[in-house]
Amino acid sequence: MSEFRQVTEHLEALETCLTQLQHSVANKSDHARLERDLSFLLAALNGDVDVMMDKFRDRCCMVDPVTKQPRFGPKMLAKVQDVLRRYDDVALKMEKDAPFRLQTVQGAVELAREQKQQTLQQEARDQEAKRQRDEQLRIEALATAAQKKRERHEKERAEKEQQQKLEEQERERLNASIPHGKEGLEKSIAMLQESTGSEMLFRQSLVKLLDNVNFHSDLGQYAGGHQCLLALGFKELQQGYEAQPRAVFVLEEPDLSEELDAWTSWFDELKEMQSLVESKL
Structure with a gap:
């Protein structure tokens, strides 16, 4: 792949990423992707892509030492200058809006994290409340069952005592x-x-x-x-x-x-x- 083709593809990726970033900021959605796109743009504009663009910018002024002709022909020079212009547009937009965008993105991401944390905490509270309700219901059910069992035993004991009393009275009457x-x-x-x-x-x-x-x-x-x-x-x-x-x-x-x-x-x-x-x- 030629170096110019490689630079062109990097530029297209930057433009696409910038468009996505603008859309995400406008709609306040997909905070994770918004943070990812911003990080990608800042890294490219301050890294290898910027170095490659500077090389092409220098070559636009170079002259062949033998022919004394410009390094790029008219058509190639026009293509390179178009790429550099588009790159400068992206860089300018990012340079102009970067602090605000970074603050916006970080704020949105932080808000999303806080909301997620609040959601998790609320879910944990709901689960704990449900566990406590279930435990209370279980305890109440056990207490109710135990009370019924005591009442049944007490009833059986009273009935047995009454039966024994009647039998004893009958035996005493008969014996008397x-x-x-x-x-x-x-x-x-x-x-x-x-x-x-x-x-x-x-x-x-x-x-x-x-x-x-x-x-x-x-x-x-x-x-x-x-x-x-x-x-x-x-x-x-x-x-x-x-x-x-x-x-x-x-x-x-x-x-x-x-x-x-x-x-x-x-x-x-x-x-x-x-x-x-x-x-x-």
Whole structure:
């Protein structure tokens, strides 16, 4: 590529860049490109392009040492002078407007940076606010769920206590209706006979009343079973945890060494009631 062709292309690039710069300044848009174009123009006018133009400017006055003719012919000289004129126009516009343009560009770029920074900061604040709202909603949801769970447990506990209270009242009412001794045993056996529903099951239950190792799973499952023990002199006690209480029947035996008469009466009464049970078999 000839040196003149190279200079011409550099000039066209400068003119194009200047036009773009003027457009960007007028429309206050594309600040990044505006800054880039201004930097390119200033670098070219103060660098290699300006050096090349000075060379051609000097050659316009040169004379061939042999022919004593000008270095450039009329047509070439006209082309070179046109290029130099166009270059001087660009340089003059930049020299005249450069401080203002530079200030304008820098201000626009700085404004764009500030706006971008403000946008990023606002986005960060929005995201943080959203995160806090989401966290608050999550905490409120957990608190609501925990409150509902506590209320449900409290309701279940109250219902269970009420049920246990009703069962205890019913058991106390039923137990109070069973007197100690043969009369109570007769009444309890009649209750057991009714609740078992069959003669065979009733007789099996009476047998288990005599030997009640598995009382709760056998005789204790029928109404009248507990009452038979109460009539025999057993006392009902509550054992186990509050959440899972269980009834335990204890038969208190008088001290034979200290209360012989009481023990004898107690034993005779048991024998009589045993005979009563056996008579029902």
